[in-house]
Amino acid sequence: MPKSMVLVATRKGLFVIESDNRKDWTTRGPLCESWPLYHAIYDRDSGTIFAAAASEWLGCSVWRSSDLGETWEQSSEGLTYGDDSELKMNKISSLSAGHGRLFVGAESCGIFGSTDGGKTFELVSTLDGQPNRDQWNDHANQPPGHLGISQTMQDPDDANHWWAIVQGHSLFETTDNAKTWAPRNKGLRADWPLDNPEVGYCVHCLVRSPVDGSRMYQQNHVGMHRSDDGGQSWTEISEGLPSEFGFAAAVHPHDRETFYVVPLDPGHGRTMPDGQAAVWRTQDAGSSWQKLTAGLPQEDAYLGVLRAGMAIDGEDAPGLYFGTSTGQVYASMDEGESWSEIAGYLPGISSVEVAVI
């Protein structure tokens, strides 16, 4: 059986949880010198692990390991808006790899790219000219902890085609490698006033079916949504869920109708409702939902899962994983029907990604 490697980015470094049989797990870490991490990914093409780090003392840097985490280097060369820019760079929050490049989403709403394996970076886009761009760094619209570009997602079949989420503001799509952008928020709901209906939507997490690129799902600040036309328009599918709020999402690798979410209470707590841990699944594209709890704590379990906190692999029987902001990692090998805890006492978890090697 190939090795499953779960990359867990935490507030105190990276942890790698591994298994050759998906039953017995071992944990390595903390890696990346225990820097606070926002996201870690495995780039299958280059065999490199990348981790986006932001130290309050030493700044932002991208850590990289080409030997599955045994040795590490870090670089921030080029991760700057320039000495004269008003845009600040205290945080890098999201990574994506594809087509021989690494994208880094950053605070102040910029996307940086690297084509030399994370050694150097250059600014790709700040989405200038998009509606309300001048409001994105307004503190009135940007609470503490703002991530900037909270996610980029690349089309595996087209290097010019990718998406970017501006936290709290919108989903955007480019089809010409960031020369131009278009808002992709049609049909989304906003429970706040909008001066431009094209933008102003709080997209938390975007996933795309590997078997049908036109099928996308997103967990939004207000509601779960599905797209059947590659993000051109959205339909809300929240009915049947205990909360319209959540962060994380995962889409089944072989079935475009199956999708997993972790609903959370929408207030300040942002933990699983009623202290009962649950993942919710739809197998009919959001027409109905099943609450999956077997193996998850059902009493006093006020767990939170952040936007990059759930991952699924592409195995025939997919491995599904999520990590909590209080340091637990749970795994399911049976479509979410049952869960087991594979780590219980890690630092607060920012992201979970999985690779099968």
Add this chain to the structure above:
Amino acid sequence: MAEVYLPTPLLPLFPELTKRVEVDAPTVGEAIAQLNERWPGFRDRLVQAGPALRPHINVYVDKERGGLDTPIGERSRVDVIAAISGG
């Protein structure tokens, strides 16, 4: 040569970097640039856009708090201190 004492979290980031290093530079900024030549990427860890020292990095030259432009004497002691905070 002036002596520069570095904060411990910097050391594992750069091969063979030691807590105490020697520089021959007229200012703090020049000293950091010199160390960046020896350990590429060093400057980014202490200096942000502006350029300016990062907010929680403090530099003392001969026990006086300084900035990038602060002069360094031939026998100065430069202490780079990461602010004590966090948890």
